[in-house]
Amino acid sequence: MKNDVTNLEFATPRAVQDVTGIDKSAMERLLLLADFSVTLNGVFNDATDQSHDVFKTVPSTSVARTTTLVVSGQTLTNECLYTDYPLTRADDGALTWAVPGVLSDGTVPSWS
Incomplete structure (x- = not known):
């Protein structure tokens, strides 16, 4: 399906919690849970577009x-x-899509 994607944006943020005491002059924070998000963008072409077969079920499946x-x-x-x-x-007649995704299973995003 990667040939159907024209560009993408992804992020691997960590949540933070402010824990600054009143005795501090600067912020103190703890790192919390990791996350992942992605937005895939592409051009629709139902003659050869494998991505349409993947994403057409987004509204009806979980x-x-x-x-x-x-x-x-x-x-x-x-x-x-x-x-x-x-x-x-x-x-101009171009039909494009932009599909957002988020981490589903609680596994910390890690490069290998």
């Missing part, structure tokens, strides 16, 4: 999908819930 990103030989694999399958038709 399944996690394995999402693997490979950058310069480094791999980041996460189980994701995709939350929407919006299609946009531009005034």
Whole structure:
């Protein structure tokens, strides 16, 4: 399906909790849980578009999908819930999609 994706954005944020006491002049924080989010963008083409077969069930199913990103030989694999399958038709006729996903299984995102 990677040939159907034209660009993507992903993040691996950590939550933080402020724990600053009244005796401090600067912030103190603890790192909390890790997370992962991704938005995949692509061009719709139902003649050859494998991504449409994957994402068309987003509104009607609740399944996690394995999402693997490979950058310069480094791999980041996460189980994701995709939350929407919006299609946009531009005034030039292009039909595109942007599918957001979030971490589903509580596994800390780790590059390998």
